[in-house]
Amino acid sequence: MKRQVKNNVSWIGYIDWELETFHGDDYSILNGSSQNAYLVEEEKTVLIDTVWAPHRFEFLENLKSEIDLNKIDYIIANHGEVDHSGALVELMKEIPNTPVYCTANAVKSLEGQYGKHGWDFHVVKTGDSLDIGNGKKLIFVEMRMLHWPDSMATYLTDDNILFSNDAFGQHYAVEELFNDKADQCLLNKEAMKYYANILNPFSPLVSKKIDEIVGLNLPIDIIAPSHGAIWRENPLQIVEKYAAWSKAYQEDQFTIVYDTMWQGTEKIAHRIAKEAKTVSPDTVVKVFNISKADKNEIMTEVFKSRAIAVGSPTIGNSIMSSMAGWLHFLKSLKFRNKKAAVFGCYGWSGEGNKVLAEELKSAGFDVVEENIKSSWNPEKEDFDQAKGLTEALLK
Template sequence: MSFKINDTVTWVGKIDWELRTFHGEEYSTHKGSSYNSYLIKDEKTVLIDTVWYPFAKEFVANLKKEIDLNKIDYIIMNHSESDHSGALLELMKEIPNTPIYCTKSGVKILKGHYHKDWNFVEVKTGDSLNIGKNKLTFVEARMLHWPDSMFTYLSGENILFSNDAFGQHYASELMYNDKVDQGELFQEAIKYYANILTPFSKFVVKKIEEVLSLNLPVNMICTSHGIMWRDNPLQIVNKYMEWAKDYQENQITIIYDTMWNGTRRMAEAIAEGIKSSNKDIVIKIFNSSKNDKNDIITEVFKSKMVLVGSSTINNGILSSTAAILEMIKGLGFKGKKGAAFGSYGWSGESVKIISEELNEAGFEIISEGIKELWNPDEEGLSRCREFGSNALEKIQENTYI
């Protein structure tokens, strides 16, 4: 399948309707994804990126229908991760001497992946390549989200090939942002940012400011995953700037796991206490053993405060709670408050462990937490409601409950 974007650029990627996890099992892709590759036909012919290796043979076969492979003058690798470069091995069997343009880090990573000494051409920010009526300009985008990442700008057509930035894991044959369901689009976009780009937010702000300072006209943003932005394309750039600056909505997220429903009942009572004090605040409750971890992380990203609960087991915490806390810690959220809760039988370490993990993750700990022995009775649930009400008050304060 190919898709003509305009007289110069053709999409030659692959829509992966069946994909359900990405980065191994680390990222859920409920809506599938796409691996976007682009063919530019000017006086010179340029291929930007390839597709994931399971589709390599299909990719090369389809590309042959578009063009004689020997007429491809340059290959641009904006990013070396396998979902972008996976078809290179198959393609380079056909055109082994074609120059591959990428960053210095890109050369190292491609050699590390494929152990081939292809005809690499290192580029840096500001380098350009004249291809006829149009010109390609390269902009390094280090740590968005790998060290080798870069953007490629096509002047004349005014298209920014943005690689992983501004993308989504979202399969759609409609291809463009103005054609797809807007709720689905922006949910997948914020999930993508929250789970992949959050740790690199300071680089996001710096790089966007750098690109905007160039005053380049942008008619379209062609991403490496998901749909392309042609209707008001800078709207997603503005969203990234918003998301990158310690983003918060008027929301509290409660995450828990439970053995015999004691901690679940605590979570629900805490939510009741919050709601009784402020009916307008959004409260979302997730059992971390039953809900998708990336969907939970997206809600953490949106929240002012996160309350985490677990039963105590073997002097520790339940495995799903440990896993979600490890994800939260790795993503480096900023400006969020947190506290712990949990039920226990005889030792009761879970609240202390969760508080320590949240503190290590950079959360402002608003209290020493709350724990209830065995299955909380009505007095215990009342204490949980009070805990929730008090937690709400601390959203704007720095003192302990």
């Protein structure tokens, strides 16, 4: 059933409690999620986005129970990704002549994914508007690379609602819909995780887009994203967070990430953590074994950190494959203004530290010279180097 957001605007999406992964298996879902679609019923009736394909039939039945589909005058496709457009094909079978408003790139996206069906596309760009009656308009704002080239947001005048699509969202199931009803700790955690793992590579664009939205001088009473809670209580708080997160964000935190074969590298990781509290008592220190911890949760902690230490034993003249995959992911997120150090054990050749340092430099980290390279198992002289390493990172 539809649920009121404000006046004649309703939520008509899907709360996805059972969802465990997203983007294939590349993003972990620990607290459920939602696909948020919205229905605006003024003189004209407008559907803003749909839901993921696995829920398309339930979505359609729900929509039919609330409204005659033939009364939908316009469909807004803010983003062509399948979690927002997955029910569109089935919907358009029922109302094939309904105009679809989207960006030029969204036409490419939708036709590329679902084929060319002759849909009545209306291409819009930033500043274009659509009159929906009762003195209200929809104003479109392109949001390129937040996080696809086809993305846009839609603003409803008079009600002052920004339908922001993937920007300002979270993978977080909130049955009560609104941010003031959500668990605040989980809400903020999931919002940061979403930014760190999905939007951080586009941070320079985020800063520019926030400035552009502010420059439009549009009053915003509600921000309605396509995942997670709808921001109605102090909605600009999430915009302020994005503004801060987009500027090479860091807290006073130090994160140690490692993998180990026979526990030698693990012992060094734990010693580094211990020394870090001596060198910088107020710094938050966290330690993760990448083979046992969730990679997206780790990346959120790296996002918060001003420095990291990364460890792997040498194997096959290189590093462990688990660490190599994690470093590839790290590089793709384009973190900035963070220090790093490396450590690890070796038996025969010892190239691991060099490989780690090179990979971290290519990922944009300032890698310090201090490192710990232990032959076989760490001894006292290896552990004693942990103080110098942490001082180079934290002082």
